[in-house]
Amino acid sequence: MISPLTSSPEDRAGAVLTVDLAALVENWRRLKRKAGAACDMGAVVKADAYGLGLAPVARALKDAGCATFYVAHLDEAVALRGIIGPSPRIVCMHGPTPGRTERDFAAHNVIPVLSTAEHIKAWRKFAVAADVLMESMIQIDTGMNRLGLTAREFTTHMDDPEGFLGLHPLALMSHLACADTPSHPLNRLQQERFASALATFRTKFGDAKGSLANSAGILLGPAWHYDFARPGIALYGARATIDGPAWPTVPVVRLAARILQVRRVDAAAPVGYGATVQAPDGAKLATVSMGYADGLLRAASPGGSGVLDGFKVPILGRVSMDLTTFDVSLVPESSAVPGAFIEVIGAAHTVDDLAREAGTVGYEILTALGARFHRRYLPAPPPSARTS
Numbered sequence: 001m002i003s004p005l006t007s008s009p010e011d012r013a014g015a016v017l018t019v020d021l022a023a024l025v026e027n028w029r030r031l032k033r034k035a036g037a038a039c040d041m042g043a044v045v046k047a048d049a050y051g052l053g054l055a056p057v058a059r060a061l062k063d064a065g066c067a068t069f070y071v072a073h074l075d076e077a078v079a080l081r082g083i084i085g086p087s088p089r090i091v092c093m094h095g096p097t098p099g100r101t102e103r104d105f106a107a108h109n110v111i112p113v114l115s116t117a118e119h120i121k122a123w124r125k126f127a128v129a130a131d132v133l134m135e136s137m138i139q140i141d142t143g144m145n146r147l148g149l150t151a152r153e154f155t156t157h158m159d160d161p162e163g164f165l166g167l168h169p170l171a172l173m174s175h176l177a178c179a180d181t182p183s184h185p186l187n188r189l190q191q192e193r194f195a196s197a198l199a200t201f202r203t204k205f206g207d208a209k210g211s212l213a214n215s216a217g218i219l220l221g222p223a224w225h226y227d228f229a230r231p232g233i234a235l236y237g238a239r240a241t242i243d244g245p246a247w248p249t250v251p252v253v254r255l256a257a258r259i260l261q262v263r264r265v266d267a268a269a270p271v272g273y274g275a276t277v278q279a280p281d282g283a284k285l286a287t288v289s290m291g292y293a294d295g296l297l298r299a300a301s302p303g304g305s306g307v308l309d310g311f312k313v314p315i316l317g318r319v320s321m322d323l324t325t326f327d328v329s330l331v332p333e334s335s336a337v338p339g340a341f342i343e344v345i346g347a348a349h350t351v352d353d354l355a356r357e358a359g360t361v362g363y364e365i366l367t368a369l370g371a372r373f374h375r376r377y378l379p380a381p382p383p384s385a386r387t388s
Contacts (some may be wrong), residue, residue, distance in 0.1 A: 013374035014289025014322070015257040016341070019052050021060040021380035023250040027235050028061055030248070035218055039225045042068035044214075044232035046076060046093070051295070051369035052236060052253065053377070055083050060380040061235075062088060070230050074101055077110040091137060094147075098122035106132050111170060115139040115147040120157065124166040135170040137211065138201070142193040143186055144177040151193075158200060171209035171228055172201045179216035179224075180242045191223055198226075215240035219247050238351040238362030253351060253366070255373070256341035257288035257296075257306070262328065271325055272317025277302060279316060279327070286313070286328040288342055293321045294370035296344060300358040306342040307349045309335035313342060 010016060032041035043066050044050075049057035058069060058080055068089040071077050077092045084090075091111045096102045098118045103126065105112050114120050114136050123136060141148035149157065157163030174194050178184035191212065198210045210226030215234035217224045219241060234240040237252035265279045279285060286308070292298045296319055304315040306326055313326040328336040345351055351362040358365070 010374045010376075013258070013372070014260075015255060015294060015344075015373045016376060017369065017373040018254040018256075018376045018378065019056065020250075020252050020254075020378045021056060022378060023237060023252045024052075024057060024235055025060055025064040025380045026250050027237060027252065028064060028066060028231070031215070031218055031229070031231050031234060035213075035225045035229050036222070038227070040068055040228045042066060042070055042089075042091075042228060042230055043235055044070040044230050045080065046070065046072040046232075047367045050232065050236045050363070050366040052366065053375065054080060056377045058083050063380065063383045068228060070232075074104060074110065078104070078108050081108045081110070093139075095119050096123065099125075102126035103130070106130065106134055109134075111135050111137060113137045113139050113173065114167075115149065117149070117153055117157070120164065120167070124164075127166045133168050135168050137171045137173050138164070138167075138169050139173050139175075140194070140197055142174040142190040142197070144175055144190075146175065148174060151197075154197060154200075158204065164204065169201075169205050169208050171211045172198050173211035173228070176212065176214060176217045176220075176224070179214060179220055180240060182216075182220060182241060182244050187220055187224075191220075195223075215247075233363055233366075236351075236362075236366055238355075238366065251347050251350065253345050254343065254347075255345040255369070256343050257290035257324070259286045259336070259338050259340050259342060260289050260323075261338060262286045262336050270317070272301075273320055274318055277317045282329075283316075283327055284329045284331070284336060285316060285325050286336055286342065287323055287325045289322065290344065291320045291322045291324055294372055295365070295368035296324055297358045297360065297365070297368065299360065300354065303359075304354065304357045305349065306344045307346065308340065308342045310348070312349070 043061045048054050062084045070091045072094050077090045093113045095112045099122045139148040140154050178186045194212050201208050211228035212226050213224045213229045215231040218229050237249045239246050263285050265283045268281045271277050271279045298319045301315045301319045306313050308331050311331045313328050316325050316327045351365050355362045355365045
């Protein structure tokens with residue numbers, strides 16, 4: 001018989017991930033105010049809500065008034081439906097597997113995004129055979145060359161009386177390729193192409209809405225907003241743009257790693273696998289219980305850092321699977337002790353700071369967050385405290 005654990009999950013954890021749901025909701029509200037009342041401000045919660053936990057994130061946003069949620073895969077949509085109940089819209093951006101999963105979309109009231117001629121044909125066939133009249137979104141490509149009908153395919157479907165027969169499109173949608181660089185000329189070109197296609201689409205579906213803007217697209221201005229906005233990264237407190245002034249998001253994530261051991265290097269010596277870095281004579285090193293298995297990317301060494309007692313502490317040597325060593329030589333002895341925590345992500349060392357050090361983007365940092373942390377969720381305001 002296995003004895004029950006007497007210690008707390010936090011005491012056993014090598015690192016603690018704190019998610020501030022009130023900050024998340026505030027970021028959603030700021031974007032909603034930016035886009036205006038005419039735009040349905042949704043939330044992209046794919047990839048386990050960018051690594052932060054689908055259930056707590058979705059519930060907080062639903063309670064705040066979010067009515068449309070976006071995921072990538074059908075299994076994500078089904079899990080989300082069980083969390084948020086029957087009323088909110090769930091849009092599955094990868095759409096159905098043609099001829100195989102349409103019935104599951106209908107059973108769970110998941111709106112499919114139809115991006116290919118095969119998608120459209122299979123959905124139309126299913127809708128007619130099952131006598132289902134259900135909303136969908138039609139995706140067109142306006143310059144990203146990733147998903148969506150090409151301009152030629154869109155024109156072919158519009159010209160064919162049976163091209164969209166049997167469909168009940170809620171919206172036409174597309175995706176911006178360079179919205180994170182506001183000055184990029186493709187932003188305006190995609191907006192113009194989308195506006196033209198939407199006007200054409202509405203000659204056949206007069207009530208069809210438009211959806212173009214992701215987080216960075218919302219910041220481009222009203223011409224990109226249309227009827228449905230799909231923010232992701234900005235909800236979670238990371239920067240949506242590469243250049244220009246940063247949108248004022250509230251930090252959502254704090255990740256702190258527990259120090260296991262502190263040592264003094266008596267003489268200059270290598271640190272970590274490969275002996276790639278030399279610790280100088282007299283350096284003070286702290287090794288924490290966190291590594292690339294937890295989402296601290298190996299690319300963060302060298303160049304990565306954390307914060308301990310207000311001091312920036314650089315990573316020394318390679319990040320390994322479960323352990324990372326920091327140079328804490330400048331930190332007071334009273335603070336650099338086993339059991340103390342080095343902040344890897346927080347207000348003083350943000351998601352974007354860590355991403356820059358690792359040569360990547362905030363998206364990858366968040367979605368790489370591992371499952372071994374102890375997770376704490378700071379509550380969002382109750383629904384009664386909702387503001388517009």
